Amino acid sequence: MDNIHDANLYELEKKLKNSNEFKKGKEIEESLKNRMKPELGFFKLINLFSKKYPFLFSILITLIVINSIFTARISYLTNIIIQQAIYDVDGQAGTNYGLEWFWWMVITCGVLLVMCFGTYFRDYIGNMISVKIEVDLRNILISKLLEQDISYYSDKKIGEIMTKLISDTNVIGNEINGLLANVISAPMVLVFGTVTLMLINSIIAGISVGLVYLMAIFLVLIVKNYRKRFGVIRTIITDINGDVTDKIGSIKLVKSSGTRLYEEERIKKIHLPYIKNFKPVAKTGGWLITVLIISDVVIALATIASTIFIFGDKDPIYFTALITPFVAGLTALTRPLWQISGIIPGISRASTSTQRIYEVVRSESLLSENIKDGIKFNQEINNISFQGVSFAYPEKIEKLILPPTSLVFEKGKSYAFVGETGSGKSTISKLLLRFYDPTIGTIKINDLDLKTLNLHSYLRHVGYVEQEPQILYGDVYENVRYGIFEATNDDVVAACKKAGLHDLIESWPQKYTTILGEKGTLISGGQKQRIVIARIILKNPDLLILDEATSALDNIVEKVIQKELEKIMVNKTTIVIAHRLSTIKNVDKIFVLGPNAQGIVQTGTFLELTKVEGHFQKLYKAGEIEK
Numbered sequence: 001m002d003n004i005h006d007a008n009l010y011e012l013e014k015k016l017k018n019s020n021e022f023k024k025g026k027e028i029e030e031s032l033k034n035r036m037k038p039e040l041g042f043f044k045l046i047n048l049f050s051k052k053y054p055f056l057f058s059i060l061i062t063l064i065v066i067n068s069i070f071t072a073r074i075s076y077l078t079n080i081i082i083q084q085a086i087y088d089v090d091g092q093a094g095t096n097y098g099l100e101w102f103w104w105m106v107i108t109c110g111v112l113l114v115m116c117f118g119t120y121f122r123d124y125i126g127n128m129i130s131v132k133i134e135v136d137l138r139n140i141l142i143s144k145l146l147e148q149d150i151s152y153y154s155d156k157k158i159g160e161i162m163t164k165l166i167s168d169t170n171v172i173g174n175e176i177n178g179l180l181a182n183v184i185s186a187p188m189v190l191v192f193g194t195v196t197l198m199l200i201n202s203i204i205a206g207i208s209v210g211l212v213y214l215m216a217i218f219l220v221l222i223v224k225n226y227r228k229r230f231g232v233i234r235t236i237i238t239d240i241n242g243d244v245t246d247k248i249g250s251i252k253l254v255k256s257s258g259t260r261l262y263e264e265e266r267i268k269k270i271h272l273p274y275i276k277n278f279k280p281v282a283k284t285g286g287w288l289i290t291v292l293i294i295s296d297v298v299i300a301l302a303t304i305a306s307t308i309f310i311f312g313d314k315d316p317i318y319f320t321a322l323i324t325p326f327v328a329g330l331t332a333l334t335r336p337l338w339q340i341s342g343i344i345p346g347i348s349r350a351s352t353s354t355q356r357i358y359e360v361v362r363s364e365s366l367l368s369e370n371i372k373d374g375i376k377f378n379q380e381i382n383n384i385s386f387q388g389v390s391f392a393y394p395e396k397i398e399k400l401i402l403p404p405t406s407l408v409f410e411k412g413k414s415y416a417f418v419g420e421t422g423s424g425k426s427t428i429s430k431l432l433l434r435f436y437d438p439t440i441g442t443i444k445i446n447d448l449d450l451k452t453l454n455l456h457s458y459l460r461h462v463g464y465v466e467q468e469p470q471i472l473y474g475d476v477y478e479n480v481r482y483g484i485f486e487a488t489n490d491d492v493v494a495a496c497k498k499a500g501l502h503d504l505i506e507s508w509p510q511k512y513t514t515i516l517g518e519k520g521t522l523i524s525g526g527q528k529q530r531i532v533i534a535r536i537i538l539k540n541p542d543l544l545i546l547d548e549a550t551s552a553l554d555n556i557v558e559k560v561i562q563k564e565l566e567k568i569m570v571n572k573t574t575i576v577i578a579h580r581l582s583t584i585k586n587v588d589k590i591f592v593l594g595p596n597a598q599g600i601v602q603t604g605t606f607l608e609l610t611k612v613e614g615h616f617q618k619l620y621k622a623g624e625i626e627k
Helices: 002-018 020-034 038-052 054-090 101-147 158-200 202-222 226-249 251-257 260-270 272-311 316-361 425-432 455-459 476-481 489-498 502-507 525-539 555-569 606-611 615-622
Strands: 383-391 402-410 414-418 440-445 462-466 543-547 573-577 589-594 599-604
Touching: 038 054, 038 101, 038 158, 038 316, 054 101, 054 158, 054 316, 101 158, 101 316, 158 202, 158 226, 158 316, 202 272, 202 316, 226 251, 226 260, 226 272, 226 316, 260 272, 272 316, 383 425, 402 440, 402 573, 402 599, 414 425, 425 543, 425 573, 462 525, 476 489, 476 525, 489 502, 489 525, 525 555, 543 555, 589 606, 589 615, 599 606, 599 615, 606 615
Parallel strands: 414 573, 414 589, 462 543, 543 573
Antiparallel strands: 383 402, 383 440, 589 599
């Protein structure tokens, strides 16, 4: 199964990497990392994605331009209809535009119909572009988050990460369609609307258009601080989401501590800064609407008043023919004011979210998985060696965890590491899984530097069982098959039988399609470990790492699980991190780690170590190694 497994996954990786979508996605990701300037981020982002979807963007921009021109020209067509109608009736007043007013009505209706269809397709295509970019950004973020090393997550709350992954990408997706339409449309309508009114009457147009431009400048001044305010608000929301997610994830602690009322009050308090910082935004929004409504009325009244003052002595028919299309034109011309009121806050929201996404995309993992350039590991693991390996966590580089250590693990043998908490036991497993790289020294697998291997191909030969079993929200098939995706349902059932799970699963109403709950909340600790054991049986790895795999179980369940683990340890190189006697007494060699980064202070079998004075005997007698 190993060879089939490797071949299938290699083929899948090859197809994915050669696909156009993968290549374009990687190009955008690299551009996001290398080419973006913070002050131009959002529009640069749109420019990057326009290269991925050139056809859709071309259609969208064409429709926006057509609609903008037609919107600005409607008032001119209205003027023609009125002038031609007057001419047709009077024969002298009005202007002859060559066609009867009825046909100009037909032309205008045709323009309106084109605008209707154009608006429909503009919104449809714009929304599709928005959702595509939102999904693409989310996929890029997920890829980047999965690529990050473990240390990236050490000082971040899951809620904070999820806010950027879900909320910020959603903000950008929601803003793209409206902003694209408004940013292109607003200046075009202003320009063409100005020209149209000038063609009707340049004097009145000068007054009306001047007022519109003054109001536009005034609106920009009102909302100029929006971006800074939205940045603060998004940061507060991120902190709140991180806090709430943490507490929901620790719901058992809250329930068992009787702190529900305390948490309710605390959550209310952490929302106070959000409310406080949102007040200026709410006030600005209120001022925007107020100014817009007043500006519409003031501009209309100023236009009517100036028309009366300048042309009041003219014939009533002439006056009506002049003022009617002008009012219609002003309606189109003031539309960009409303668009501006949405553009600046929208850009502020989108730019803030864009920068927060860049924070993730531009962050670099401390280690490379060598997916492209690494050595494909297509052989059995025969030997493992630590050559002068020392380690300190990147987050606390000044605190040494493991001093320079050299040791060898032979194929098919079992080894255990024991010691007090903090002595570096679990560090061994983390280094072998390449959660981290050694600070100094080299780990070699079959005489190959672990850092040069294609990590995915190496990990296919490694099985890992830890204290807290990793159970996904899904059914039994999904959980057991995870990482061995080509395995059939029959393969899963066979693995569960060997793990002693089959009869239990068959007793459930939904059997193997039973949902196990988030992190396996619907099954017991022992059942979770059996699921993991079934997963290991199905994977059949060369190297088995057991990191305190039974320490969270009671003695009775622990004995049962230990027997199952011993079965799958046969003929496998096994590394055991433990403090229980039952898990280490039968291993081939025990490494005893001293406190305060002393490293390995004793080695030997269980019987050898219990007979000589030393650190192991102290741990044993002090109860650090449970009997």
